[in-house]
Amino acid sequence: MLNKNLKIGIVYCARQSPGGNNIIDGLLDFVKLNGGKLIGFINGTKGLLEGKYMEIKEDNYKWFRNQGGYHMLGRSADKLRFSVD
Numbered sequence: 001m002l003n004k005n006l007k008i009g010i011v012y013c014a015r016q017s018p019g020g021n022n023i024i025d026g027l028l029d030f031v032k033l034n035g036g037k038l039i040g041f042i043n044g045t046k047g048l049l050e051g052k053y054m055e056i057k058e059d060n061y062k063w064f065r066n067q068g069g070y071h072m073l074g075r076s077a078d079k080l081r082f083s084v085d
Contacts, residue, residue: 006036009053012075013044020070028061044076 008027012020024040031038038056041047054060056072064072 004035006031006034007039008036009039009041009048010056010073011041011044011048012070012073013077014075015077016069016075018068020075021064021067021072024056024061024072025065028056028058032058040073043074046076047074 008031010024010027024038027038039053040056042052042054047053054073061072
């Protein structure tokens with residue numbers, strides 16, 4: 001059993017692709033089995049940088065299951081770059 005305070009965040013910053021919502025499905029199953037929360041950032045990196053997010057639960061995800069794409073959270077085409085010194 002993992003730490004109940006575990007938080008997993010998901011942000012989409014790419015082109016549309018089939019199976020995007022299936023990533024959420026797998027993470028949601030993991031969180032249900034192990035405890036914690038699944039957080040989705042709304043509209044990609046814009047939501048990440050502005051702190052706009054939602055907790056993803058079975059009741060708000062069920063309409064997107066097996067629908068493909070990134071329709072639940074939205075996405076951005078931005079690229080995040082980090083320099084490691």
